[in-house]
Structure formats: structure tokens, C-alpha cells
Amino acid sequence: MSTHVIADDAEALAVAAALAEEFREGASVRDAERRLPRAEVDRLSASGLLAVTVPAAHGGADVSRETLAEVFRLLATADASLAQIPQSHFVYAEVIERRGTDDQRTFFHAELLAGRRLGNAQSEAGTRHVQDIRTRLEPQPDGSYLLNGVKHYATGALFAHWIPVLARAGDDALHVAFVRRGAPGLTVTDDWDGMGQRTTASGTVRLTDVRVSADRVFPHHLTFQEPQLHGAVAQLLHAAIDTGIAGGALAEAAAFVRTRSRPWFESGFETAAEDPLLVQRFGELAVRVRASEALLREAGRTVDRARAGLTDDSAAEASIAVAAAKAHAADTAVEVANALFEVAGTRSALGALNLNRHWRDARTHTLHDPVRWKIQHIGRYVLSGIRPPRHGLL
Numbered sequence: 001m002s003t004h005v006i007a008d009d010a011e012a013l014a015v016a017a018a019l020a021e022e023f024r025e026g027a028s029v030r031d032a033e034r035r036l037p038r039a040e041v042d043r044l045s046a047s048g049l050l051a052v053t054v055p056a057a058h059g060g061a062d063v064s065r066e067t068l069a070e071v072f073r074l075l076a077t078a079d080a081s082l083a084q085i086p087q088s089h090f091v092y093a094e095v096i097e098r099r100g101t102d103d104q105r106t107f108f109h110a111e112l113l114a115g116r117r118l119g120n121a122q123s124e125a126g127t128r129h130v131q132d133i134r135t136r137l138e139p140q141p142d143g144s145y146l147l148n149g150v151k152h153y154a155t156g157a158l159f160a161h162w163i164p165v166l167a168r169a170g171d172d173a174l175h176v177a178f179v180r181r182g183a184p185g186l187t188v189t190d191d192w193d194g195m196g197q198r199t200t201a202s203g204t205v206r207l208t209d210v211r212v213s214a215d216r217v218f219p220h221h222l223t224f225q226e227p228q229l230h231g232a233v234a235q236l237l238h239a240a241i242d243t244g245i246a247g248g249a250l251a252e253a254a255a256f257v258r259t260r261s262r263p264w265f266e267s268g269f270e271t272a273a274e275d276p277l278l279v280q281r282f283g284e285l286a287v288r289v290r291a292s293e294a295l296l297r298e299a300g301r302t303v304d305r306a307r308a309g310l311t312d313d314s315a316a317e318a319s320i321a322v323a324a325a326k327a328h329a330a331d332t333a334v335e336v337a338n339a340l341f342e343v344a345g346t347r348s349a350l351g352a353l354n355l356n357r358h359w360r361d362a363r364t365h366t367l368h369d370p371v372r373w374k375i376q377h378i379g380r381y382v383l384s385g386i387r388p389p390r391h392g393l394l
Contacts, residue, residue, distance in 0.1 A: 003115035024078035045115035058109035066300030076244025080361035088120030119160030121151035196364030242329035249358035299325035316387035333362035
């Protein structure tokens with residue numbers, strides 16, 4: 001696979017905008033038929049977008065996180081499933097950069113620039129809570145490790161070249177082991193049956209005595225012993241996806257009303273787009289989407305400022321800014337995707353049109369973590385100056 005290397009932020013945004021238009025075509029059919037976007041994911045790799053955070057010293061563009069969020073927003077306006085697939089890719093690219101040795105960074109940055117994809121195997125089902133990780137990384141006499149466990153919601157794993165696995169070592173410290181796709185003892189099952197984000201292939205990963213060399217293991221527990229942006233960057237990308245879903249739903253609703261909706265007979269107008277009550281509702285929805293977009297930009301800038309001078313205070317500011325963006329975007333995505341039917345009318349509910357994919361994607365994606373806890377942390381920060389915790393979900 002020939003992979004382009006993107007030079008800077010401006011090129012990254014131009015490539016993302018072009019790919020979004022390309023991916024928009026066929027997004028509804030892919031969702032309706034649950035047709036996995038293998039060719040589209042390969043296009044992402046070949047475009048160079050998946051390597052845009054590689055540091056300049058290793059040949060990458062090292063784009064701002066504000067730009068990265070905008071890349072995800074653009075992609076999500078076209079296809080929320082496709083935009084979700086590389087979210088973990090960039091999260092674990094951050095782990096490589098922050099926790100890797102010089103040799104590890106050199107190796108994996110070259111892999112990213114060559115178009116290699118990172119998946120994820122982090123969440124587990126049936127445990128006490130999301131951070132109750134039971135997958136084990138057992139040291140062996142020769143210095144390698146054996147991995148054993150079962151992971152669920154493994155978005156991106158089916159399309160990945162490397163699967164980062166969240167596991168606990170003998171001392172219960174959290175590590176990330178990077179496992180090559182196809183390694184003996186590793187199976188990836190496409191058993192995801194969510195009502196939304198249907199083509200993310202977020203299935204199950206099973207690890208049975210998977211051997212991992214020491215140079216593919218990263219001490220992730222150290223991330224949370226110091227000021228960090230791991231959670232802020234991860235959540236920023238989730239906020240971008242929600243914001244993109246809202247923008248995509250609003251655009252499709254407007255196009256439908258302009259071209260297919262009939263005016264209500266009492267309005268006295270020839271077209272639905274002239275109905276003042278619909279005009280009012282579209283104005284309200286547009287304000288919501290613009291507010292989410294503005295909060296997303298501000299969150300990205302706050303993360304970038306923190307990256308330039310990382311302290312407990314700057315990390316807290318970044319987490320709070322991202323939490324605000326995520327909380328607003330989650331509500332906006334669900335509201336706008338639901339309002340699409342309200343403004344478009346009865347015909348919009350036809351199954352053949354598949355307009356409900358926007359709501360299904362919004363409702364599914366916003367379940368990643370509860371907004372109510374983000375609001376709690378924002379409130380404590382504003383009232384008492386209490387910094388949010390360093391658990392990686394803020």
C-alpha cells in the first residue's frame with residue numbers, strides 16, 4: 001500500500017474534507033446492509049490522515065489537537081461509524097509518544113507513517129466497572145510476556161495491523177501490550193450488533209497465551225501518576241464525532257425539507273422551507289450545532305495550550321474544556337438527530353431512506369461514558385477549584 005505523508009495542518013484538513021465527501025456517498029447503504037468499510041479504511045490509511053500526529057522529528061506533521069478534532073468532525077458528518085474506527089488509533093498513538101522508549105517510538109512512528117493501523121482491546125464485559133481490567137500480562141523467564149483475556153467493544157481491531165491490549169501485570173499495574181494482528185492465540189470476532197454505529201466492527205477479541213516481546217509493552221500506569229492529557233485527547237475525539245453527527249443530521253434534514261417535504265396546509269406557503277415555524281426550529285437547531293462546534297474548537301485549543309506547558313493546572317483546564325464540549329455535543333447530537341423527523345415530516349420515517357441512522361449513531365456513540373459525571377466534575381471545578389481525577393476518561 002502506497003501511503004501519502006501529510007505535511008501540515010492545512011493539508012490534513014483539506015484531505016479530511018475531501019474524504020468526507022467521498023465517504024458520504026454510500027454511507028447510508030453501508031449502514032443499512034452492514035457493509036464493513038474495508039476499502040474506505042484503506043483509503044484513510046493511504047491518505048496519510050492516520051499519521052498526522054507523528055512528531056516532526058520522526059517525519060510526521062504533528063498537527064494540533066484542534067486540527068485532529070476537526071478531522072474527526074468532518075469525517076463524522078459523512079459517516080459516524082467510519083469516523084469512530086480510528087479513534088482508538090490516535091489514543092494509542094499518544095501512548096506510544098508519551099510512554100514509549102526512543103526505540104519504541106522510532107519503530108511505531110515508522111509503522112504509522114507507512115499506513116499501519118492501531119485498533120483497541122481495552123473494554124471488558126461483566127466486570128464490576130469499566131476500569132476493572134482482568135486481562136493478564138504474565139512475565140516469562142525469557143523476558144517476554146503471555147497475554148490472556150477477553151475484550152469487548154474492540155472498535156478498529158478487525159481492521160488493525162496492531163492491536164493495543166490493556167492488561168494488568170503481576171503487580172496489577174496497568175500496561176498496554178501491542179499485539180500484531182494475526183498473532184498466534186489472538187482471535188477477532190465480528191459479533192458487534194449495536195443498533196447504531198453498525199459498521200465499526202466493534203466485536204470481541206480473545207487472547208489465549210499470546211506471546212508479546214518486552215519491546216511491545218508500555219507502562220501505561222505511569223501515565224496517571226503525573227499531569228496527563230490521555231483522557232482529554234480521547235474525549236476530544238469523541239466530542240468531535242458527536243458534533244459531526246449533529247452537523248450531518250442537520251444538513252440532511254435541511255436538504256430533505258428543501259426538496260421533499262410538503263408544507264403544512266395552514267402555513268399558507270408553497271414550500272415547507274418557507275414555513276416560519278420550521279424556519280424557527282432550524283434556527284434553534286443551527287444555534288445548538290454552532291455552539292457545539294465552538295466548544296469543540298475551544299477544547300482543542302485548550303488541549304494544545306496544555307501540551308505546550310503541561311502542569312496539573314493546564315491539564316485540569318484541558319479536561320474541563322473537553323468535558324464541556326463533550327457534554328454539549330452529546331446532547332446536541334441526540335436532539336438534532338431526533339428533530340430531523342420532527343422538521344422533515346412523515347415521509348422521513350420511511351425505512352428505505354434510512355434517516356434514522358443519524359439518531360441510532362448518536363444514541364449509541366453517546367453511551368461511551370455518562371455525561372452526568374462530566375457535569376459533576378465541571379461543577380466541582382467551578383465551585384471549589386477541585387481538579388478532575390486522572391483516570392483517563394476526562
